[in-house]
Amino acid sequence: MRNVFFTQLIEQMCKDKTIFLVVADMGLGLVDPIQKEFPERFINVGIAEQNMIGISAGLCNVGFRPVCYTISNFLIQRCYEQIRNDICLHNYPVVLVGTSTGYDNGGLGPTHQVIDDIGCIKVFPYMNIYSPSTMASVRIVFEDIFKHKNPSYVRIGKGCLDLPSEQIGLNHMVTENRGSRLLVITHGTMLENCLKAAGTDGAFSVYCMNKIKPFEKDEMSRVFLQYPKILVVEDHVASSGLYNILSQFLVESKLYTTELYSLAPPDGFERTVGDKNYFADKYGLTPEKIRNYTTELLKQSE
């Protein structure tokens, strides 16, 4: 998905002369073509994320639209105050692009396990949050970002899921089983495991949210009203991730009859390391474990 993002970015930079790429010494091999093509709209600030955000605010002051790129843990948490005060307070249209999300870098330890980024950034006014799930959704996310003039955070995990065009949208039903009493809502690279869990028999419906904040509340209400049980699957802690966002939505919309469930990593830091699949297995996020959990939920409904 990273490659798709950079392809989109180059296209957009050709069309829109205000886009300025700011990187914090990341993007080996990916940023070189941009630096070559647009040297006056590219800067590598070094491993200095606070400076990257402040510089981006300054670029906005003179009319640029910066895209900041590094891995998500450094992008969000290292420069939290800069994002709040220099970007969001001014409602500057900076695009924060963070990679290696969830347990993509699980082996590198808790400093690099990005499972609380959405929770950190969702509290900031004006901030749009995207979590693209497929190659094609990156393009759709990109289009949406440049339709508005607010700040954005794009959470790009390691994945290369490709779906037929009829299954692609911003926030949409990917597979629908109208007979099922269960809907799985997911975002980002977890979509792949959810679709595998649903299987060819489509035991449950799967809804994908490439855009987490803000979302169309009427559309979401319609979705919620169709299913008595909803399971949120994500590679982010439930306490501040999509499950938390939808719980608030459920209460505010008085959708009290909907039962909302979660499959997600728990709060806390990992003492042990492992790859993406290790943590998916540990926290029930593999296709098999999602399938087992949903089977139990469906059994309870019978």
Place this chain on the structure above:
Amino acid sequence: MGRSSIDSRKETQKTDLLRKRVLDIIYQSKASHIGSSFSVIEILSAVYRGIDIKKIKDKRDDRDRVILSKGHSAAALYVILNHLGLLSDEELMTYYKNGSILSGHASHFVPYVEHSTGALGHGLSVAVGIGIGLKSKGLDSRVYVIVGDGELHEGSNWEALLLAGHLKLDNLCVLVDMNGLGGTKDINSYCSFNSLKDKLESFCFKTFEVDGHDEEQICQTIQRLKESETPGAIICHTIKGKGVSFMENNNVWHYRPPNDEEYKKASIELSKRRQT
């Protein structure tokens, strides 16, 4: 060219008048940071003296930018904007009062304030971003950023300085309000810079040290730095609380507003010099 004592006296009269306005608005609203606002008066006044105010009024792309990174000196900034005709008297008098947009730290909600500051260590990066952006657009405008010496303890400043030096960002001018006092005491007593000039020069900044209460000297140094092919820095040696004897170098005035009696005494001091 030497300056006459008349010029020098006029300058003092102007800055005393500006300090009196700072005193008035802080006293009225029971706000804080009068010491920091007094130390930065000549610096701000000098910076704005050297730039085209009409371009700021017209919000032109090629205007010079001023970032007050030590945002707690907002009272001084608002008084200067008022002096330049960029902020009305009525608006100025709302400073720090309920419902006012004139917050205790510099706010971009106030017209002609480029950037909101208050959390220290932010302004330099923003100024570097402006400097990069201006160059990218082929504009030869300049960006001035005023930082406090205590503020320079924030590490983010050094990220910005390092990059600005590397880029030879010659449209950037950093002015350090070196009043020597942090939030509690003499900064040299808890985390000294040793020689700030050496440090800035090692970051490729053309650096000068000046009397931070000599507006003319600051102006001349700003002009000199326009010829520099590297970013510029002016270390302005100042006195926190400058202009009111009992406030000078006393950090109580970082926090508390003057009471009625103190206000009267300070007013007399500031107006006495104007009458002589």
